Amino acid sequence: MRAFALAAIALLAAPAVAAEPMSYAGIGLATTLAAAKARFPSSKVEGDYIQVSDRDRRDQVSGIRLAASGKPRIVRFDLERRGSAARGQPAFPKCKVIEADLRARFGAPAEVRKSPDAAPPRADRVWKGTGETLTLVCFAGTSGELLAEAVVIAAR
Numbered sequence: 001m002r003a004f005a006l007a008a009i010a011l012l013a014a015p016a017v018a019a020e021p022m023s024y025a026g027i028g029l030a031t032t033l034a035a036a037k038a039r040f041p042s043s044k045v046e047g048d049y050i051q052v053s054d055r056d057r058r059d060q061v062s063g064i065r066l067a068a069s070g071k072p073r074i075v076r077f078d079l080e081r082r083g084s085a086a087r088g089q090p091a092f093p094k095c096k097v098i099e100a101d102l103r104a105r106f107g108a109p110a111e112v113r114k115s116p117d118a119a120p121p122r123a124d125r126v127w128k129g130t131g132e133t134l135t136l137v138c139f140a141g142t143s144g145e146l147l148a149e150a151v152v153i154a155a156r
Helices: 002-013 033-039 095-106
Strands: 044-046 049-051 063-066 074-078 111-115 122-128 132-140 146-155
Touching: 033 063, 095 122, 095 132, 095 146
Parallel strands: none
Antiparallel strands: 044 049, 049 063, 063 074, 074 146, 111 122, 122 132, 132 146
């Protein structure tokens, strides 16, 4: 009985393969630039990049880069808000806030990639699916708290 209980605990603690297709702010790898423009109608589009307007903003996203073609396909969601902090410095959401949302949708991350020697130190969270990965790019802010720079979905 004890072995069964330990096995059940191990299964619950282990990260699951994330549901696919992965998406963030309603955008995934299959999303076209035209479809993304329709989801963010008040935002400025320059090439394959959408600068998300305050009016269209959702899920803390300030910009979206849709690599329109090529392999592997990648979508990057920038979370930086320029000039929204004191003295016009960029502001970023807390990593734990974005991570909580992603955990609710995809379960625990499959891995945390720490780069303590990077400037600033990093601790990216990675969710893996069978055909794509979702990475929450986090870095240590000046207070040491982890801040979220971006969410990246990439074909595997």
